Amino acid sequence: MNELPTDLRYSKTHEWARLEDDGTITVGITDHAQDALGDIVFVELPECGRKLAADEPCAVIESVKAASDLYAPVAGEVIAVNAALRDTPEAINNSPYDEGWILRLQPDDPHALDSLLESTAYAQLIADES
């Protein structure tokens, strides 16, 4: 069974989003997503400062199997990326919610996260897909 923290919000495209104390949002892919992709070997990260619309493709995750897009769960500006992934992309497999974070956004709308799924709804989505 894949790990699914209850304090995060989730997108239908298998990203997780965490509201930080300073109002920024950290984004990664879920344990379920990394498991489905297999070993991740390369991540193409966006430039800091890039403005993203909600659902816009903003990073590419290359696994041994295929290339997959990461979609911005909410609209905002990229304020940080996890540069450590350049050397250790496998952190996404080993620690998808912590060391495997991908980017941090300053959201346009501070309440944007409310539009995303809670863990129970996301768990249901995964169950429906399989």
Add this chain to the structure above:
Amino acid sequence: MALRTPLYPEHHRLNARFVTFAGWEMPLHYGSQLDEHQAVRRNAGMFDVSHMGQIDVDGPDAKPLLRRLLANDVAKLKTVGKALYTCLLNESGGILDDLIVYLRGPGSYRLVVNAATTAKDFAWLREHAQGGDVEIRHRDELAMIAVQGPQARALALGCLPPEIASFAAELEPFSATQCGSWLVGRTGYTGEDGLEIILPATDATELWRSLHAAGIQPCGLGARDTLRLEAGLNLYGQDMDETTTPFDCGLEWTIAWEPAERAFIGRPTLEAQRIAPRRWAFVGLVLLVDGVMRAGQRVWAEDQAIGIITSGGFAPTLNRSIALARVAPSSGPDCAVEIRGKRLPAQIVKPPLVRHGRILLEL
């Protein structure tokens, strides 16, 4: 309903992630494709390849039939157990399949063919055998386990029936020994030493468990693909198909031109291509920056599109992306590969890139 090999329950028990390949539900990996790849390069791994087709061709006309159907010449097989890699061609020289043929005895051959092409090959063989004194049988009651890696033979020998193990220990590369329905060959598809063990499906589970207990890592089709890519070995349906001839995919060396009077199917086309300027060069590529090359991506030199990637991926042994590609003759070495609209620098190299655990590449 997908087909399943006799080892399906074992894969399930080992928590395999499955993939459908040529209609078969096969293990993709058992947790980490990268770990499985490294196990084969450094120690030993095993693959269930029971989805591959085993076709026996027996009878007084077996040899003449295969000398007419195969681009390599089974007359080269002088001693029982010897094996030959060859293409099966259509009339226009297009590759119907690539396969290994073993000499099992006088007038007795075993063909090991690709899963996706087994039915097509079988029909082709039957059609061309009509009227001849030859029997063609699809041996679908057999299973096959490939054990590969520097320690593969040492570890696997102890798991084989004693009456075959002593002979298997002495095998030369590309030859096999038989006992009953068992056939053990020193062959493989990874660039490492190892054995391919063909055995009755009813014995497969016991052998698989014994190999596992001996410390051999179960490996899925994912690792099989990256291993063969590093070893510069073609995959049928990807690097070659009925629209390509052996000249287009680096398999010219498998054509037996002598004796000149051997009239094998496809020969006239190949003879014409042999003296004509080459259409393509089949090459290896190494990506010089971060990223992963994939099949279907375009290869550029200067501002000319010069070819296309037929297989690509991440090479765990090299820790960078490599590919096989068809490009214009005399290209390179500098080129670029178009990945998501961006042209990234790459270099044309000569496969194989890894053999017997050693990196053969110098950049």
